[in-house]
Amino acid sequence: MFFSVLKTQWQNAKENAKKAFCLFGTKDGFTIVVQVVGLLNCRFGTENKSWLIFNPTILNVASVTPWSAPIIWEGTFDPILIDSIYKQQNLTIATTVFALGKYTRFVKDFLESAEQHYFVGFRVHYYLFTDQPESVPEVKMGENRSLTVRKVQSFKRWQDISMSRMEQLEKLIENELASEADYIFCLDIDTKFYGRWGVESLGRLVGVIHPWLFDAPRNRFTYERRPESQAYIPAGEGDYYYAGAAFGGSLEDVHHLTKTCREKLHIDAANSIEAVWQEESHLNKYFLLNKPSKLLSPEYMWRDINESAAQIKVIRFSNVAKNYAEVRPNP
Numbered sequence: 070m071f072f073s074v075l076k077t078q079w080q081n082a083k084e085n086a087k088k089a090f091c092l093f094g095t096k097d098g099f100t101i102v103v104q105v106v107g108l109l110n111c112r113f114g115t116e117n118k119s120w121l122i123f124n125p126t127i128l129n130v131a132s133v134t135p136w137s138a139p140i141i142w143e144g145t146f147d148p149i150l151i152d153s154i155y156k157q158q159n160l161t162i163a164t165t166v167f168a169l170g171k172y173t174r175f176v177k178d179f180l181e182s183a184e185q186h187y188f189v190g191f192r193v194h195y196y197l198f199t200d201q202p203e204s205v206p207e208v209k210m211g212e213n214r215s216l217t218v219r220k221v222q223s224f225k226r227w228q229d230i231s232m233s234r235m236e237q238l239e240k241l242i243e244n245e246l247a248s249e250a251d252y253i254f255c256l257d258i259d260t261k262f263y264g265r266w267g268v269e270s271l272g273r274l275v276g277v278i279h280p281w282l283f284d285a286p287r288n289r290f291t292y293e294r295r296p297e298s299q300a301y302i303p304a305g306e307g308d309y310y311y312a313g314a315a316f317g318g319s320l321e322d323v324h325h326l327t328k329t330c331r332e333k334l335h336i337d338a339a340n341s342i343e344a345v346w347q348e349e350s351h352l353n354k355y356f357l358l359n360k361p362s363k364l365l366s367p368e369y370m371w372r373d374i375n376e377s378a379a380q381i382k383v384i385r386f387s388n389v390a391k392n393y394a395e396v397r398p399n400p
């Protein structure tokens with residue numbers, strides 16, 4: 070009943086988008102209250118205020134995994150409501166990025182755009198690991214936002230820079246974050262925020278569905294396929310293909326993740342094997358064996374701001390286009 074009424078009234082609701090609420094009567098005397106939330110969503114309920122999010126535009130994407138973890142897309146949460154719930158918890162979100170060699174050029178846009186879109190109104194502590202602390206630009210931080218810069222050694226190969234992140238993160242969580250933060254997100258630096266990334270992303274263990282493979286069949290996932298590697302996933306196994314560029318969760322869970330991946334990377338190195346997508350391959354193996362409690366759609370790690378896909382209504386965070394040959398120390 071609700072759904073048939075809503076279907077016919079949906080167009081009207083959109084027409085009335087400028088009004089906060091629309092009231093509809095149904096044949097059996099119910100009054101349905103539709104509140105338009107943003108352009109694409111509306112939530113509805115009866116006078117008893119049992120709200121449900123309703124978004125006909127997202128019905129073509131899955132919003133839950135087979136193990137019942139939510140997959141966050143535009144329309145699956147109400148930003149105002151969810152902010153008000155988390156506000157009461159006085160949370161700190163640690164956020165790590167690495168900028169070594171020529172990747173220091175990405176720092177300014179990353180931080181400036183994060184200040185506009187990333188956990189706005191919440192306490193955020195950025196940790197920036199770099200081999201050139203002197204090159205870190207001055208970026209104006211909002212209230213309750215801070216930046217710690219850490220000097221780290223560099224490596225000759227970009228693959229080693231990328232993989233070394235797991236060990237640095239493990240140590241950071243172990244040595245410093247326990248009394249400092251509640252959640253952590255670990256992000257690539259060659260990225261920029263374009264839309265809201267907020268508390269809807271918080272969870273015990275959070276993975277992001279890779280922007281290139283979100284609608285690919287499982288046999289196209291670029292998992293490590295050599296049994297000699299610790300990251301090996303046999304054909305026919307695997308749930309999603311996750312991005313290495315963004316993951317997070319509680320300190321305890323991300324500590325276990327980074328420790329495990331660091332150990333597996335070391336075992337591979339001792340056996341002279343490097344997984345096809347380095348630590349991303351190990352992350353995918355980890356998530357196969359330790360299911361994330363929440364998944365973020367590729368809205369949270371898109372491939373390029375100038376590219377679109379039918380399922381992507383909002384680009385929140387995206388790779389910055391780069392000339393790989395020019396920016397990386399080696400092919």
Ligand SMILES: CC(=O)N[C@H]1[C@@H](OP(=O)(O)OP(=O)(O)OC[C@H]2O[C@@H](n3ccc(=O)[nH]c3=O)[C@H](O)[C@@H]2O)O[C@H](CO)[C@H](O)[C@@H]1O
Pocket residue numbers: 166167168169170171172227230231256257258259279311312313314315345346347348349370388396397398
């Ligand atoms: C979208 C996505 O999921 N990207 C992943 C992908 O390629 P990407 O092409 O995104 O890898 P990338 O070149 O951005 O390297 C990953 C990260 O390492 C750091 N860095 C790298 C090179 C360098 O000279 N200096 C430096 O600081 C920097 O923080 C960068 O963001 O595969 C990599 C491993 O194979 C990582 O898992 C990336 O997260």
Ligand SMILES: [Mn+2]
Pocket residue numbers: 257258259314388
């Ligand atoms: Mn990257």
